[in-house]
Amino acid sequence: xxxxxxxxxxxxxxxxxxxxxxxxxxxxxxxxxxxxxxxxxxxxxxxxxxxxxxxxxxxxxxxxxxxxxxxxxxxxxxxxxxxxxxxxxxxxxxxxxxxxxxxxxxxxxxxxxxxxxxxxxxxxxxxxxxxxxxxxxxxxxxxxxxxxxxxxxxxxxxxxxxxxxxxxxxxxxxxxxxxxxxxxxxxxxxxxxxxxxxxxxxxxxxxxxxxxxxxxxxxxxxxxxxxxxxxxxxxxxxxxxxxxxxxxxxxxxxxxxxxxxxxxxxxxxxxxxxxxxxxxxxxxxxxxxxxxxxxxxxxxxxxxxxxxxxxxxxxxxxxxxxxxxxxxxxxxxxxxxxxxxxxxxxxxxxxxxxxxxxxxxxxxxxxxxxxxxxxxxxxxxxxxxxxxxxxxxxxxxxxxxxxxxxxxxxxxxxxxxxxxxxxxxxxxxxxxxxxxxxxxxxxxxxxxxxxxxxxxxxxxxxxxxxxxxxxxxxxxxxxxxxxxxxxxxxxxxxxxxxxxxxxxxxxxxxxxxxxxxxxxxxxxxxxxxxxxxxxxxxxxxxxxxxxxxxxxxxxxxxxxxxxxxxxxxxxxxxxxxxxxxxxxxxxxxxxxxxxxxxxxxxxxxxxxxxxxxxxxxxxxxxxxxxxxxxxxxxxxxxxxxxxxxxxxxxxxxxxxxxxxxxxxxxxxxxxxxxxxxxxxxxxxxxxxxxxxxxxxxxxxxxxxxxxxxxxxxxxxx
Amino acid sequence: xxxxxxxxxxxxxxxxxxxxxxxxxxxxxxxxxxxxxxxxxxxxxxxxxxxxxxxxxxxxxxxxxxxxxxxxxxxxxxxxxxxxxxxxxxxxxxxxxxxxxxxxxxxxxxxxxxxxxxxxxxxxxxxxxxxxxxxxxxxxxxxxxxxxxxxxxxx
Numbered sequence: 001x002x003x004x005x006x007x008x009x010x011x012x013x014x015x016x017x018x019x020x021x022x023x024x025x026x027x028x029x030x031x032x033x034x035x036x037x038x039x040x041x042x043x044x045x046x047x048x049x050x051x052x053x054x055x056x057x058x059x060x061x062x063x064x065x066x067x068x069x070x071x072x073x074x075x076x077x078x079x080x081x082x083x084x085x086x087x088x089x090x091x092x093x094x095x096x097x098x099x100x101x102x103x104x105x106x107x108x109x110x111x112x113x114x115x116x117x118x119x120x121x122x123x124x125x126x127x128x129x130x131x132x133x134x135x136x137x138x139x140x141x142x143x144x145x146x147x148x149x150x151x152x153x154x155x156x157x158x159x160x161x162x163x164x165x166x167x168x169x170x171x172x173x174x175x176x177x178x179x180x181x182x183x184x185x186x187x188x189x190x191x192x193x194x195x196x197x198x199x200x201x202x203x204x205x206x207x208x209x210x211x212x213x214x215x216x217x218x219x220x221x222x223x224x225x226x227x228x229x230x231x232x233x234x235x236x237x238x239x240x241x242x243x244x245x246x247x248x249x250x251x252x253x254x255x256x257x258x259x260x261x262x263x264x265x266x267x268x269x270x271x272x273x274x275x276x277x278x279x280x281x282x283x284x285x286x287x288x289x290x291x292x293x294x295x296x297x298x299x300x301x302x303x304x305x306x307x308x309x310x311x312x313x314x315x316x317x318x319x320x321x322x323x324x325x326x327x328x329x330x331x332x333x334x335x336x337x338x339x340x341x342x343x344x345x346x347x348x349x350x351x352x353x354x355x356x357x358x359x360x361x362x363x364x365x366x367x368x369x370x371x372x373x374x375x376x377x378x379x380x381x382x383x384x385x386x387x388x389x390x391x392x393x394x395x396x397x398x399x400x401x402x403x404x405x406x407x408x409x410x411x412x413x414x415x416x417x418x419x420x421x422x423x424x425x426x427x428x429x430x431x432x433x434x435x436x437x438x439x440x441x442x443x444x445x446x447x448x449x450x451x452x453x454x455x456x457x458x459x460x461x462x463x464x465x466x467x468x469x470x471x472x473x474x475x476x477x478x479x480x481x482x483x484x485x486x487x488x489x490x491x492x493x494x495x496x497x498x499x500x501x502x503x504x505x506x507x508x509x510x511x512x513x514x515x516x517x518x519x520x521x522x523x524x525x526x527x528x529x530x531x532x533x534x535x536x537x538x539x540x541x542x543x544x545x546x547x548x549x550x551x552x553x554x555x556x557x558x559x560x561x562x563x564x565x566x567x568x569x570x571x572x573x574x575x576x577x578x579x580x581x582x583x584x585x586x587x588x589x590x591x592x593x594x595x596x597x598x599x600x601x602x603x604x605x606x607x608x609x610x611x612x613x614x615x616x617x618x619x620x621x622x623x624x625x626x627x628x629x630x631x632x633x634x635x636x637x638x639x640x641x642x643x644x645x646x647x648x649x650x651x652x653x654x655x656x657x658x659x660x661x662x663x664x665x666x667x668x669x670x671x672x673x674x675x676x677x678x679x680x681x682x683x684x685x686x687x688x689x690x691x692x693x694x695x696x697x698x699x700x701x702x703x704x705x706x707x708x709x710x711x712x713x714x715x716x717x
Numbered sequence: 718x719x720x721x722x723x724x725x726x727x728x729x730x731x732x733x734x735x736x737x738x739x740x741x742x743x744x745x746x747x748x749x750x751x752x753x754x755x756x757x758x759x760x761x762x763x764x765x766x767x768x769x770x771x772x773x774x775x776x777x778x779x780x781x782x783x784x785x786x787x788x789x790x791x792x793x794x795x796x797x798x799x800x801x802x803x804x805x806x807x808x809x810x811x812x813x814x815x816x817x818x819x820x821x822x823x824x825x826x827x828x829x830x831x832x833x834x835x836x837x838x839x840x841x842x843x844x845x846x847x848x849x850x851x852x853x854x855x856x857x858x859x860x861x862x863x864x865x866x867x868x869x870x871x872x
Contacts, residue, residue, distance in 0.1 A: 332776065333776075335776065336775065336776035339776065579759065579760065625762030625763065626762055626763055627760060627762065666776075666777075666778045667778070668761070668771070668778055670777070670778070670809070671777065671778060671779055671780055671809045671810050671811060672761065672768075672771065672778070672780040672809070672811075672864070673864075673865070675761055675762060675763060675764065676762070676763050677762050677763065678761070678762055681759075681771060681778045683773045683776065683778070687773055688757070688759055688773060689758075689759040689770075689771045689772060689773050689778055690759060691759065691761070691762065
């Protein structure tokens, strides 16, 4: 059943959103805001998960959510105080809940003891009996079905023990409905197919025979309907008679709000629990009028500012779910449009006689439009970093538990948006840095108190836009980098010369060296095979840079500067022989016009260049990538000073710099494969493909003997 | 799907025939996406000689394989008269540079003869069979291994 699978998937997507809301709400509560709005948002999130899970018969999930919900209900009604211990337990419950959700999503058997210890803690808090009392909260709803025989050969089934959603449907067709050849019995049969119906026909309005108009509609029905489907599916049954009848679908399953609450809350909650599950793609716009709080933008959803306000007084952003592939296709197409526009402009100007200002103006306008279009399309892929940051709070809880440290996560700028791919690829390095921060950065509570700091350590995670890039910082208020220890360790491992005298910044950067780990004992938290060098490499693979700063006794800060998107890149266009290449701007420090007396030969065929008072290796890019032979005399051209991973500086020699521009990144791997020295390809204004050079491999490969390259060639043919 | 199956039953296979120098070759028409004229390609660093480079096909970056070089035949510098056959090669799409497209053949697979046991290793690895057509000999080329094996090179 494809549709069912789609609905199920929607449920899990919503679960993710609910979990995010839930966690955000609990953290707000932890910070001291226990207003009823916050508590209710938290309660609703758990309740929605429970409701949906019930529809899909995910019993483990329902069971756990129920206990959680019961506790939250007590907080809501004021019988349980949301103190620090309780909130800690609840945050732990969120982790359990999200484990349960992902276990259910993967369809595997859910081990019932996942949440057992947490349930026990809840039971201790709430008193016994919280676990199984009224899980099936519809069991005691009393109704007396009256079955009418419509002459259907298959008699309507007796209502079974209610299960899933229960609705009371009041249905009164107008005369016009029959004019359109709609039959109530068809609708009832459709309902019967979806669940258990008990239909009660009201014949009170039928006039005497003399007054009876055969074309008039006199009957109305009350249907008690039990189904595993949600309200939207039920409503769809009546889709074709909409407007031609009086129809009221009431959800009997929604729990009655506790008495000390105002009505609107109960309503809200009911709307929430019934909020239509967005249909599978392509879906109509699904407004979510119940969500007054600004929920985080959905992971794979496109956020569109609603122009008109919905029922709620505050404007609610309307969102649609769109297949990511469609968005990517759009981005590709716009990329091509940009290239085409550039080609057009170039050709028009080359053809001469564009002194005619009309053509020039139109072309300029076109350029503006395509650029705007490109920016808007890119914005679709942009997602706030909030979900990523919230994932980190779980990591912190886990590491804090494992290390016995007290840690609080403070986040800033969660609304900052970055490309979805960047966010995804950022998760691993960020996790590692957070673990490092807690494990190595922060001291134990005793040490902290002894140092005159609060026992609870703080990890700050912040994101901000800064000049076209996103800067993400992870900082701790721990002891700072223990520089003597780092230096000693590096010397012991032979990473630096035993007699080297390094500056503080240089010592800090030793952390990024491969094979470096300061922890005296390798812990299973952060001392695993991945080190900061891996973090650095992942950040650089994203076109980003990472820097470190540290103050003894005050803590350390890791700062990452990332591009907003992976789809375009700023680079300079250079010429080598008759070919053009692009060098990413991120790697470039400066460009120089070397004078011959600053270039010195060093050994066989290698050259160094004097840059102010130091010498850097000079790499002839043309020879390096094999488009021209190595020359034995100092080459001419422009030198581009680049900085690589290990902060080593190199000068790349090219014939000329043609342009600096933004280029659309095209994969070379799709149709060809990975190529050494080349990061990707792009299409320039003349429609030709140009290679984007991978500065890091270019520089690290400079020592390769040409013979090796020939060998590699021979292997492939 | 069904159509292809019946075609197979009716024993008709359609092939695109092309020329390189004096030799004639053909590929299954189902793998051919389009045929276009030669446009200068951008060289790929460190690529084997038979890879002419990459071209821009409506926004996609497409490698072009010089089939003459791939088969070990005499290589000539391509001109505007040369033709690129854009074909599906496994998961990838590649352009195959040939001298000219000569024909579209529709023939009974029974006409396909096994590749004669010649010494050329290259011929044996790319030629799937030969066709005797009115005195001409046309070799059926398999494109599966036409691109360089990137995985091996990376390793």
